[in-house]
Amino acid sequence: MxxxxxxxxxxxxxxxxxxxxxxxxxxxxxxxxxxxxxxxxxxxxxxxxxxxxxxxxxxxxxxxxxxxxxxxxxxxxxxxxxxxxxxxxxxxxxxxxxxxxxVKISRYSYAPYIFTGEEIRNIFVSIDNYPVCDVSRHRHLVLKLIMRMLYGCGLRISEALNLRRADVDLEKGILFIRDAKFGKERLVPMTETLTERCRQYSREVHTSDKVNDYFFPSPHGGRYKEATIYKLFRDLLWKAGISHSGKGPRLHDLRHAYAVHRLKNWVLKGKDLAQLLPYLSTYLGHVDLRGTQRYLRLTADLYPAITAAVEKHFSSLIPEVESYETD
Incomplete structure (x- = not known):
């Protein structure tokens, strides 16, 4: 059958x-x-x-x-x-x-770290005060924008670093994500504020008309390594007063925070998550709804004030086993 x-x-x-x-x-x-x-x-x-x-x-x-x-x-x-x-x-x-x-549930050894709104603000304050580096004169500009893109669009760090100038539509405010996880491609709209930051960044950093150049070029014009950005991110966490336990927070936790904060906002506004989850799933580049729905469980667990609303109206959307992306 x-x-x-x-x-x-x-x-x-x-x-x-x-x-x-x-x-x-x-x-x-x-x-x-x-x-x-x-x-x-x-x-x-x-x-x-x-x-x-x-x-x-x-x-x-x-x-x-x-x-x-x-x-x-x-x-x-x-x-x-x-x-x-x-x-x-x-x-x-x-x-x-x-x-x-x-229930005996097998979980990943790493639990996602969800930044609070205050922690996100402190991170951005640290970024905006990041000093200019003589060896890499655009590093502070790269950090200012890429961190906002990770949190503001829920991107994976690899997706942001893989962006070419042709993948960033500065007129319409849309990112074209190529060859992402699971081989998927997708369009990611940005807010007008983030789009304007991209325009300003491009005016300062991109001095040629080569559209195949990396949008976030390393000092040598190639692609930044994830490890390099992660090292700088840890420095930003320290300046923001956020403890790093050796395992995290990680860059990927900005993506987790984006998803959880978005879901929390929708629940508080009384939005219909059954209708909105497919859109969020597509926006994040998930294969199906399971990855996105796990964020709903995490949202309910982290914010007791909205747990009752989540359980009452959206309990059928919450998966039993919690596991989260690790890359």
Whole structure:
């Protein structure tokens, strides 16, 4: 049976079908999840109830660890039934939610560092006061703009350093990102303020009409190395009074901060994240919504004041397992 043609036949079949359709409507392919829920559907058929509810006994029996089963495989079932249970509760049905504290989740060793608004301001103050370097007379200008581009557009550092002059439309304020992660290309609109900064920067730095030159040229005219910018970034953090633990913050955390701050702003303004997440996903260059939705979980975890709103209105958009880009 094709994964998109799964038919649910248990007493909760209609709700299971509705949940799968909801997941796909917000951008998930939801193939594996649907297959797991079909297994749950079969399990429920063995012990049918007369009312539409998902009892604790059914959840625990279906998620019980099987002989020689890995934690990862079991977590897949737990994640699927947790999402479905939250969906049922949102619709007013009784459902048992498997406690997240009991799930063994494999995470990356590095947790994203999300800069506060004050820290971002302090970083930019440090950048704007960065001294002119005799050896690299444009370094301070490169830093001023590239850091604002990383945070203001959510770019990866490699994407910013790969930009050629022809990739930056100074008239329309659009960046053309080529050969990004996963081989994707995309257009990234900038704010008018950032676009004007790009124009001013170009007038000061670009002295020729060679459109294939790097937009952020190194002192020798080639491409800056990520390690060089990272070293300068660590110096900026120190001047901004932000501690570096040896593992972070990293340049990539400016991208994380952009995504989380954007989501926080949307939630506070009452925006419909189900409609906006696909746009943010495209803007960030994600393959699908999963990478973007993990930022929603991080947003809810970091800002308790908006957690209730996120859980109430967008719980179906929050993934169970949290993992974040490392490059």
């Amino acid at each position: 094709r994964p998109d043609k799964i038919i649910f036949t248990s007493y909760l079949g209609e709700l299971l079908d509705g949940y799968v359709k909801e997941q796909r409507s917000v951008g998930y392919k939801y193939v594996k999840g649907a297959s797991l829920l079909k297994m749950l559907d079969g399990h429920l058929e063995k012990n049918p109830l007369t009312e539409k509810r998902l009892p604790k006994e059914s959840v625990l029996s279906w998620t019980a660890k099987k002989p020689k089963e890995t934690d990862s495989t079991r977590n897949g079932r737990i994640s699927a039934v947790r999402g479905f249970a939250r969906y049922m509760i949102r619709l007013g049905y009784e459902a048992y939610i498997y406690p997240p504290s009991a």
